[in-house]
Amino acid sequence: MSTQTAAAARAATEPRRTGAARPAAQQTRPAIGFLAPFIVLYLLFIIGPALYGLVMSFFDTSLVKPGLAGFAGFRNYAEALRSSDFWSSLWHTMWFTILTTPPLIILAFVFALLADRVRRGRWFFRLAFFAPFILPSAVVALIWMWMYTPLLGILHVSLDKIGITAPNWLGDPNWAMVSLAITTVWWTLGFNFVLYLAGLQEIPRDLYEAAAIDGAGPWQQIRTITIPMLGRTTTLVAVLQVIASLKVFDQMYIMTSGGPNFATRSILEYVYDESFTNYRVGYASAVSMLFFLVVLAVSFVWFSIVRRQEKEV
Amino acid sequence: MASISRRNLLRGSVAAAGLAGLAACSSPLVSGLTASREVAGSLDFWNLFGGGDGVRMQQMLDAYQRAHPEVAFSAVTLAWGNPYYTKVSLATLGEKPPDVAVSHLTRMKNLVNAGLLQELRPDDLARHGLTSDKFNRRAWETGLVNGKIYALPMDTHPFVMFYNTEVCKKAGLLDADGNLKPLTSPEAFTAAMQQAKQATGAFGGVVAFTSETATPWRIFQSLYAQLGGEMLADEGRQVVIDDAKAGQVLTFLQSLTRGGAFPANADYQGSIAIFANGQAGFFFQGEWEISTFQTAKLPFSMAPFPNVFGGARYACQADSHTLVLPRQASEDPARLDRSLGFVRSLLDQSKTWTEGGHVPAWLPFQQSAEYRAMTPQSNYASAADAAVYDPDGWYSGSGSNFEIISGSVVGAVLAGQLSPAAAIDQLHTQLGNLATTASPI
Numbered sequence: 001m002s003t004q005t006a007a008a009a010r011a012a013t014e015p016r017r018t019g020a021a022r023p024a025a026q027q028t029r030p031a032i033g034f035l036a037p038f039i040v041l042y043l044l045f046i047i048g049p050a051l052y053g054l055v056m057s058f059f060d061t062s063l064v065k066p067g068l069a070g071f072a073g074f075r076n077y078a079e080a081l082r083s084s085d086f087w088s089s090l091w092h093t094m095w096f097t098i099l100t101t102p103p104l105i106i107l108a109f110v111f112a113l114l115a116d117r118v119r120r121g122r123w124f125f126r127l128a129f130f131a132p133f134i135l136p137s138a139v140v141a142l143i144w145m146w147m148y149t150p151l152l153g154i155l156h157v158s159l160d161k162i163g164i165t166a167p168n169w170l171g172d173p174n175w176a177m178v179s180l181a182i183t184t185v186w187w188t189l190g191f192n193f194v195l196y197l198a199g200l201q202e203i204p205r206d207l208y209e210a211a212a213i214d215g216a217g218p219w220q221q222i223r224t225i226t227i228p229m230l231g232r233t234t235t236l237v238a239v240l241q242v243i244a245s246l247k248v249f250d251q252m253y254i255m256t257s258g259g260p261n262f263a264t265r266s267i268l269e270y271v272y273d274e275s276f277t278n279y280r281v282g283y284a285s286a287v288s289m290l291f292f293l294v295v296l297a298v299s300f301v302w303f304s305i306v307r308r309q310e311k312e313v
Numbered sequence: 314m315a316s317i318s319r320r321n322l323l324r325g326s327v328a329a330a331g332l333a334g335l336a337a338c339s340s341p342l343v344s345g346l347t348a349s350r351e352v353a354g355s356l357d358f359w360n361l362f363g364g365g366d367g368v369r370m371q372q373m374l375d376a377y378q379r380a381h382p383e384v385a386f387s388a389v390t391l392a393w394g395n396p397y398y399t400k401v402s403l404a405t406l407g408e409k410p411p412d413v414a415v416s417h418l419t420r421m422k423n424l425v426n427a428g429l430l431q432e433l434r435p436d437d438l439a440r441h442g443l444t445s446d447k448f449n450r451r452a453w454e455t456g457l458v459n460g461k462i463y464a465l466p467m468d469t470h471p472f473v474m475f476y477n478t479e480v481c482k483k484a485g486l487l488d489a490d491g492n493l494k495p496l497t498s499p500e501a502f503t504a505a506m507q508q509a510k511q512a513t514g515a516f517g518g519v520v521a522f523t524s525e526t527a528t529p530w531r532i533f534q535s536l537y538a539q540l541g542g543e544m545l546a547d548e549g550r551q552v553v554i555d556d557a558k559a560g561q562v563l564t565f566l567q568s569l570t571r572g573g574a575f576p577a578n579a580d581y582q583g584s585i586a587i588f589a590n591g592q593a594g595f596f597f598q599g600e601w602e603i604s605t606f607q608t609a610k611l612p613f614s615m616a617p618f619p620n621v622f623g624g625a626r627y628a629c630q631a632d633s634h635t636l637v638l639p640r641q642a643s644e645d646p647a648r649l650d651r652s653l654g655f656v657r658s659l660l661d662q663s664k665t666w667t668e669g670g671h672v673p674a675w676l677p678f679q680q681s682a683e684y685r686a687m688t689p690q691s692n693y694a695s696a697a698d699a700a701v702y703d704p705d706g707w708y709s710g711s712g713s714n715f716e717i718i719s720g721s722v723v724g725a726v727l728a729g730q731l732s733p734a735a736a737i738d739q740l741h742t743q744l745g746n747l748a749t750t751a752s753p754i
Contacts, residue, residue, distance in 0.1 A: 060753070062753035171524070276403060279427065
């Protein structure tokens with residue numbers, strides 16, 4: 001209370017600097033007040049644990065022992081960087097991102113374009129594409145595990161009917177990640193789809209009319225109007241998608257538990273295994289911190305590439 | 314009622330938030346308001362049994378529930394291996410553990426060292442007739458931690474040999490009484506496999522090792538322990554592999570797939586299919602696969618894993634399912650008695666459990682005529698006394714990193730991808746990495 005009154009008194013006695021500064025200063029305090037619920041939760045559940053994780057990463061902290069335990073310095077980091085498990089699981093996450101990001105952007109765009117052109121029953125297509133996104137990961141995993149079942153699953157049976165031998169979707173180390181990527185594309189396509197659909201509706205219709213009068217065909221219209229006008233949406237979709245793909249955990253944990261032979265263990269599952277199964281919270285925190293740096297770097301590079309392209313367009 | 318002013322709404326929200334904060338600070342208040350488990354006389358049981366074991370466990374739980382309708386009983390079955398132990402650990406750390414849980418004997422010690430299990434005092438156990446003289450000695454003694462009791466063994470599940478009686482008869486491997494001739498040397502073992510191979514026209518025996526780590530580890534450990542070999546010492550802080558002995562076992566195992574006696578590529582389900590289709594005379598696996606072949610109406614019998622290298626010292630890899638009581642936030646004598654009564658009820662139903670192949674650890678049943686009359690289950694009862702459990706270590710135990718590393722290496726030798734010498738090097742390196750890592754427990 002006292003600080004508030006003191007601040008108010010100071011604000012009152014302070015001379016006006018510029019006309020604009022005063023309203024801004026007046027608005028800051030209520031703004032902070034309105035933001036407080038968010039800021040408190042953010043500090044409590046994001047910043048706090050992150051700092052705690054950073055501290056733990058320098059200790060041999062155990063899940064089942066009280067306190068931070070012995071000081072490890074950079075030993076946990078050194079161990080992670082030397083560990084082949086760390087690098088292979090990091091690569092699995094990257095590989096998953098590479099497999100899912102392009103289809104999730106391109107297919108979402110194509111489907112949004114098609115759905116936008118539908119005259120009657122557009123709501124149905126919007127719903128159809130968005131519906132999988134609202135399913136919980138466990139439900140999605142279950143549906144696809146049934147479909148991927150060797151010999152009995154619908155994919156095997158249907159491919160068999162047209163004379164193609166289906167791979168062992170989740171059992172073959174070379175196919176397991178591809179199968180997970182297919183599942184993920186089906187599951188999360190709806191989110192990008194909705195973003196694109198919203199973007200499409202923002203484009204003024206008269207641009208198309210003008211182009212049509214000038215004799216531009218549908219393909220030319222897409223290439224020269226739709227794609228450039230959706231530049232900002234694409235940036236947003238691309239960045240959100242890369243980050244979402246890097247954070248993959250649920251599908252793998254449920255559908256393959258990282259197998260076969262660790263071929264689909266993502267970096268987050270490695271963190272989970274080390275911290276909760278092996279009780280090595282300190283080491284797992286170090287791995288999380290390294291992964292955080294990777295995500296930061298990837299997002300930054302990716303964001304700057306996409307932004308530059310957007311400007312060029 | 315009609316109009317809730319903003320001010321009142323805010324006041325109400327603040328009051329609710331304050332109440333929640335208050336509640337979070339004092340857990341008795343929370344349990345008084347929300348959780349009913351403390352007052353209702355409830356019993357939560359977690360287990361990891363699927364397949365035939367799962368069906369039999371359900372029968373036993375149903376019987377318990379019929380006898381104790383007053384107990385609010387709930388059972389949860391979770392996926393086997395690391396996921397199960399992770400959940401048991403986290404639930405206990407979060408002070409919401411089940412009252413009774415199943416644990417492999419080889420995983421139980423790490424749970425004890427992590428402070429996640431209750432010590433079971435002999436007087437409490439005696440009230441329910443659970444005394445040490447009523448349990449299989451080997452399983453009981455291996456389960457003690459510093460002389461204290463934390464786990465009550467239900468069974469021993471050794472690595473055993475299944476054999477197709479028709480194939481063995483055709484191959485001349487049965488004596489006049491229909492018993493399998495002893496396979497007590499590498500030569501006798503290999504010869505028998507070759508004879509069986511001729512009889513089936515496909516393979517002599519089969520063991521799973523493709524995309525499978527537990528089974529190759531089990532066959533290796535059985536043979537290696539017969540030579541008296543050890544893997545780890547000093548609670549897992551040292552790798553003490555005897556290169557000569559390990560080399561002997563790995564060379565022998567590789568000779569079986571190289572010589573065509575065993576298929577050079579067999580995953581878990583595939584190995585079952587090969588044996589069930591009569592394409593192999595012998596099948597090496599834990600005894601729990603008994604139901605699979607009974608269902609398939611295969612003419613088969615079972616025997617302890619052969620004493621190939623041991624001579625006078627017989628050994629085979631095994632583990633035990635035990636019942637443990639995770640640490641509770643508060644002690645409650647009534648709950649303890651309810652839990653131990655439940656444990657006793659499961660042990661009294663050892664017959665049902667034994668049908669699934671396991672050797673009962675509960676001696677009142679194991680020493681009964683009823684058990685001796687159960688075949689082929691009683692054929693390998695002796696294996697329980699020669700059981701070799703996985704070595705101690707924070708990374709060891711059933712389905713652990715230790716088994717995964719060792720089993721992958723042995724599997725690669727069986728597949729012909731690694732030479733025995735290279736395999737031993739790899740074991741030293743990979744297990745050495747774990748051994749030098751500071752134990753988190």
